[in-house]
Amino acid sequence: MELTVYLAGQIHDDWREQIKSQAKDMNLPLTFVGPMEDHERSDNIGEEILGKQPNAIFKDEAASSINNLRTDILMNKADVVVALFGEKYKQWNTAMDAARAAALHKPLILIRPEALHHPLKELSSKASLVVETPQQAMQALSYIFES
């Protein structure tokens, strides 16, 4: 049995690589999917495909249509969603992905430092599990496969 995991969160560092690496070391039958991690490409994909837009707002709309299309298709394939929050960035798209997973009843693991417990209290309440580090998320996923 295999599981597909959607990794939602900021695309400014390589936290996903750490998770994939750990999964590999633990030999877990997991497939990881997620957003475009090249931040510049993610912001520019709208104009790249649809051409120059009138202003920054429309540029963002164009990019978002394409990025959301990607998220929708990939999250539909996921058996579980992992959403990572950190101190930096507004991360409203991460909150959107996490909440969407919860509303669609896809099991959700939320990773957040203890310091962010207050602004994330409502979202935490909706998650299946709240942990503080990607390693803990991996341990929980690993537990699913233990006989």
Next chain:
Amino acid sequence: MELTVYLAGQIHDDWREQIKSQAKDMNLPLTFVGPMEDHERSDNIGEEILGKQPNAIFKDEAASSINNLRTDILMNKADVVVALFGEKYKQWNTAMDAARAAALHKPLILIRPEALHHPLKELSSKASLVVETPQQAMQALSYIFES
């Protein structure tokens, strides 16, 4: 025909009162529901009902269970959800409410200043309508009732 509107957003100022006031002036058959707006009561309701908790994190969990219960019940009654974002506060609970509405296919009006278009691009793409002020949201709601 009447509509019930869930007003999601921060509870640090009285933006909801402005909306309700405008609706009244326009004679719109709207019922408004939303979260507890007394910020202190909202944070303390967990310990008020369940008793003192071991630490701040558990205090938040207790309050969130009760606040989410309220949101779930009231949002279920809503025909449309309005979510307001501003420059202050993390607003991850607002993003959660907005995304939940979208995922549950409840029509969603997102209010955000133009300056926040970038971090809200993905959520904006999921909303039925994006406006910049509560007045514009009210105009859109009013339009629904015009013959």
Next chain:
Amino acid sequence: MELTVYLAGQIHDDWREQIKSQAKDMNLPLTFVGPMEDHERSDNIGEEILGKQPNAIFKDEAASSINNLRTDILMNKADVVVALFGEKYKQWNTAMDAARAAALHKPLILIRPEALHHPLKELSSKASLVVETPQQAMQALSYIFES
């Protein structure tokens, strides 16, 4: 027992008035909802609320967000959808409303002249009932209330 009926179709003539008038004469407990029928207002509502847009395409996008918001909210209230097709206009929005009703399993009555049977064959197959005139649609609705 009352029924709410969503009237989907072009907004260039007063076919809806005829239907409402017939329902009144027949004393049927029906509430009718539908799109904005003032064609100019429907096209301009985007710029009216959101301000001038960069070009005609964005002007249409703005208006459509608001018109779709209205359709979504009102069609959700409907017990049955009536979609009228005629020889004039592309009517892709009507086809969209009709198909959406069918996909959402809302009973659908399709009104179309016999001459349009060929291009409407697939949509007709999805409708609960296909008639040629609004009067026939009203007869079918009236039949629901007969003991």
Next chain:
Amino acid sequence: MELTVYLAGQIHDDWREQIKSQAKDMNLPLTFVGPMEDHERSDNIGEEILGKQPNAIFKDEAASSINNLRTDILMNKADVVVALFGEKYKQWNTAMDAARAAALHKPLILIRPEALHHPLKELSSKASLVVETPQQAMQALSYIFES
């Protein structure tokens, strides 16, 4: 990971072949499904299987049952739907397929020339993404697979 794509649109030229060809060149793991492209066979399949019908309307009904059966089964298998609109033909069946996909929450890419933006404004608003050429649609699909 593979994706199944339903190609909705007129069956009077070979636009689907161009898409499949491009997908092949780009080495994308896509499976394409769609309607019967032999226009004559599509119109005659009802009488071919069920025998001669009383008149043209019933002939169309018979064919539509079978064509809709095919669409329903194949669209159910799709992860994403692409709907192409052009200047010719009424294309109400295309609008039906596109709207059905949107209502069923299947991601939808709408391809239409800029000249058709007005009659397609409502449907465009419901699509995940709107582009002007099949090539742009392929670029968007390709983007989903990029790491």
Next chain:
Amino acid sequence: MELTVYLAGQIHDDWREQIKSQAKDMNLPLTFVGPMEDHERSDNIGEEILGKQPNAIFKDEAASSINNLRTDILMNKADVVVALFGEKYKQWNTAMDAARAAALHKPLILIRPEALHHPLKELSSKASLVVETPQQAMQALSYIFES
């Protein structure tokens, strides 16, 4: 609290009147809905509204569209469905209504004489409750309102 009850079954005798009468005597807050009980009108409604059809099969199709439209709309309003089976008539439409209710998770009370237990065994297994007479069905409905 009121309940709406859909009475599915043959329309060749007045068994529904007995049920409504008993409900009235017991003062139960029930609203009853059901199919057209005038058998001739039910069979002819297609041609009455749509005009003469090519043959008996098409005459039946026309009537069924309209009768199913009525059933769909009224059964959607029901809180519970009662389906009565008897020794006479094929009653495949009753089996369809009963099975549809069960598949849609609407509570279903099946009334059948003991002699029909064998051919109705699968449908009985899907019903919430199986009784032998309309009086027993009424007793069960009455029980719902007892404090």
Next chain:
Amino acid sequence: MELTVYLAGQIHDDWREQIKSQAKDMNLPLTFVGPMEDHERSDNIGEEILGKQPNAIFKDEAASSINNLRTDILMNKADVVVALFGEKYKQWNTAMDAARAAALHKPLILIRPEALHHPLKELSSKASLVVETPQQAMQALSYIFES
């Protein structure tokens, strides 16, 4: 705005009366629904309506059909479910009602003494809120109506 509350739990004492009484004192717009509270009647209703059954197991099956019919219809009307657990009785039907509410995404308040936290840990995790007394449940419900 009113709410309907389903009170699930053992029917051996009058805990429901305490809740209704408190709601009345607090002037809350709540309607309470629940199972038959006369324990003997609840056990015997099967044979009362359907006649004597072959043995105790079939007697229970007959009664359960009718009691579940009542639960299904009434729980469908509920906006929120309250499930009470205590030290006595197996209460598997209560666990069933609670779990059913959670699975159907109806907000659920679970009332249990602290001593039962261990065997109820999984069910507690699925509830919207866990409290120890009916009074606390009422306080949470009351909080929903506070402006």
Next chain:
Amino acid sequence: MELTVYLAGQIHDDWREQIKSQAKDMNLPLTFVGPMEDHERSDNIGEEILGKQPNAIFKDEAASSINNLRTDILMNKADVVVALFGEKYKQWNTAMDAARAAALHKPLILIRPEALHHPLKELSSKASLVVETPQQAMQALSYIFES
């Protein structure tokens, strides 16, 4: 691409073998599932597994639980359902299977001789396609795979 087909209908003759044979000859990638075809085994399976039951009615209930379990699991796997009706037998279980498929929005092909058009008129209206012979059903299924 493969399709799973559920064959619903009486189990008194080998009509399913003819369908499977034709599918094989036509090289169609179809997997067929269906009920237990050994009529005696189907009727006795309840007592075979659960032991002797008090009377014929309970014997049927026991068997139906097991046969419905099989139908539920296998029909869930189906992409399309084929339901065959003939002049003999009450076939209420077939009507149940067909109606359940339609209500669950699984495409449904109904096979019935012309002579049964009247009692099957409502069910026919709900089917995706109505044919008169298994061969016609196979032609329709084959059409799905044609490029």
Next chain:
Amino acid sequence: MELTVYLAGQIHDDWREQIKSQAKDMNLPLTFVGPMEDHERSDNIGEEILGKQPNAIFKDEAASSINNLRTDILMNKADVVVALFGEKYKQWNTAMDAARAAALHKPLILIRPEALHHPLKELSSKASLVVETPQQAMQALSYIFES
């Protein structure tokens, strides 16, 4: 065709091994999934991954989040759920799993000794099939594969 079976029930003895063993002997294409069977590990997994918790109640909450995450993910993969009840232990989590399966319309086989028929009467009524031993459950599953 293969089936995935979720085995819900107490984790204090090896009843699952007996079932898997029997399935193997009967050569059935079944995949079994279930909870963590090491009772101590199941109770401690919360603190193992998340660290020491303030008290026993929070220790249980932490473990339950992780155990429920496992159940949710694995039960989503199941085609059928088997729930075993016995004389020992409160088994409210088993009742929760069984009821959740029934509410989600996953076929459910309930195994319980005759002596427990009374407290399990409501849950039994919701199950697809009730048997007294794991062997009978296996016979029913085996029957699904018989031609």
